[in-house]
Amino acid sequence: MDLKNLILNELAKIVDPDLKKDIVSLGFVKDMLIDGRSVSFILELTTKNCPIKDKFKKDAEDLLLAIDGIDEVHVSLSAGSSHQVSSKYGGIRGLSGVKKIIAVSSCKGGVGKSTVAALLAKEISSRGFKVGIVDLDIFGPSLPTLFRKHERVSLSENREFIPHDVDGIKLMSFGFLVGDAPAVVRGPIATNYTKQLLTQTFWGELDYLIIDAPPGTGDIQLTMTQTVPLDGALVVTTSQILSLNDVIRGIKMFEKVNVPILGIIENMAYQLCCSCSAKNETFGQSNIEKIEDLCGVNVLAQWPLEKEWTKSLDLAIHKGLISSSVDSLMISLEKYKKRDSLIPRVSIENNAVILKWEGGEKDWKVTHRDLRFSCKCAHCVDELTGQNKIVLSDISEDIFPKKIDILGNYALAIQWNDGHSSGIYPYKRIQEIL
Numbered sequence: 001m002d003l004k005n006l007i008l009n010e011l012a013k014i015v016d017p018d019l020k021k022d023i024v025s026l027g028f029v030k031d032m033l034i035d036g037r038s039v040s041f042i043l044e045l046t047t048k049n050c051p052i053k054d055k056f057k058k059d060a061e062d063l064l065l066a067i068d069g070i071d072e073v074h075v076s077l078s079a080g081s082s083h084q085v086s087s088k089y090g091g092i093r094g095l096s097g098v099k100k101i102i103a104v105s106s107c108k109g110g111v112g113k114s115t116v117a118a119l120l121a122k123e124i125s126s127r128g129f130k131v132g133i134v135d136l137d138i139f140g141p142s143l144p145t146l147f148r149k150h151e152r153v154s155l156s157e158n159r160e161f162i163p164h165d166v167d168g169i170k171l172m173s174f175g176f177l178v179g180d181a182p183a184v185v186r187g188p189i190a191t192n193y194t195k196q197l198l199t200q201t202f203w204g205e206l207d208y209l210i211i212d213a214p215p216g217t218g219d220i221q222l223t224m225t226q227t228v229p230l231d232g233a234l235v236v237t238t239s240q241i242l243s244l245n246d247v248i249r250g251i252k253m254f255e256k257v258n259v260p261i262l263g264i265i266e267n268m269a270y271q272l273c274c275s276c277s278a279k280n281e282t283f284g285q286s287n288i289e290k291i292e293d294l295c296g297v298n299v300l301a302q303w304p305l306e307k308e309w310t311k312s313l314d315l316a317i318h319k320g321l322i323s324s325s326v327d328s329l330m331i332s333l334e335k336y337k338k339r340d341s342l343i344p345r346v347s348i349e350n351n352a353v354i355l356k357w358e359g360g361e362k363d364w365k366v367t368h369r370d371l372r373f374s375c376k377c378a379h380c381v382d383e384l385t386g387q388n389k390i391v392l393s394d395i396s397e398d399i400f401p402k403k404i405d406i407l408g409n410y411a412l413a414i415q416w417n418d419g420h421s422s423g424i425y426p427y428k429r430i431q432e433i434l
């Protein structure tokens with residue numbers, strides 16, 4: 001077991017007496033850093049004046065100092081909303097108070113993804129966290145039905161959408177803009193709407209924003225990953241339509257843009273017999289384990305086929321299952337936390353762009369010309385042959401980036417002063433130039 005897992009296991013011995021769960025499963029352990037023999041993390045409690053916070057801190061220090069290889073433990077206590085507003089979501093004002101963004105996605109429709117997203121959100125909210133859900137399904141928004149909220153949202157003075165608030169959960173959906181009827185729009189417009197919904201909703205302070213992503217791996221999904229830097233993605237699937245290839249394609253899409261896959265929830269995995277509660281496999285033998293083997297992605301939970309899920313989110317059925325799914329999700333989030341270290345700080349110095357990663361060993365410095373020349377867009381490279389269509393001498397000595405945008409976790413988009421703006425420049429490729 002690696003040190004981080006060992007530490008998380010030790011911390012999981014600390015149980016919150018009110019919530020009757022351990023502090024790791026509850027999602028209270030944040031931003032763990034291990035540096036040699038020293039470990040630091042934030043203990044984020046959901047109530048400001050938690051009476052036993054000092055005991056938690058002391059217990060954590062005692063448990064961790066007892067680990068072989070740990071000499072120093074730094075626990076910072078923080079209570080939910082006392083955090084400074086972070087600027088990690090770049091220029092997106094409406095997201096500036098949001099701490100974590102998780103996408104709940106599926107390869108195909110009809111797997112109950114929206115219901116799963118809503119139930120997880122309710123459970124996270126019940127732990128005292130501030131939660132929002134944005135339903136990005138432009139062709140069939142389900143949030144309005146699930147939360148029985150159909151009114152249109154209002155606009156703020158800055159012309160931002162103000163999400164609905166139902167039982168303390170903030171909700172935003174295309175359904176709140178256009179009504180429940182599926183929108184009839186073509187691809188590029190749908191992509192624009194998606195971007196608008198992500199960037200023009202004012203969320204205020206949120207601990208978690210859950211994105212109910214539209215099914216599939218197309219342009220809209222790509223836009224989502226490029227518009228907001230996701231902390232992770234949860235994949236919902238069923239064995240009925242579980243085509244391994246589809247699920248793998250979904251996982252690859254996120255991996256390509258450096259979004260950690262937090263795990264898979266297999267929905268409708270079995271039916272519970274109503275008299276003896278034996279599990280009957282609904283759609284034959286599940287092949288979900290194959291995905292674990294092939295992709296190394298954890299199956300967080302298997303949920304039963306349940307007609308009643310959607311009747312009312314308030315029904316307390318399968319509470320324990322939902323709760324343990326959230327536990328696993330929280331543990332994954334902390335385990336795979338790497339987003340902050342994935343987004344470089346970008347600066348310009350004379351004739352070069354400099355990328356600096358937090359904790360990185362060195363700065364990556366690439367001249368404007370080399371960077372411009374590395375473009376692999378269809379204007380710059382023949383898509384069939386892979387041959388460069390431009391030569392270095394085509395590029396002016398005075399080439400200069402007029403605007404640099406950070407695309408999600410993985411690339412830069414650059415508008416050059418020669419008018420070229422169609423290329424994207426993945427960090428990996430930039431590092432290879434050097």
Ligand SMILES: [Zn+2]
Pocket residue numbers: 273274275276277278
């Ligand atoms: Zn039975």
Ligand SMILES: [Zn+2]
Pocket residue numbers: 375376377378379380381420422423
């Ligand atoms: Zn190009």
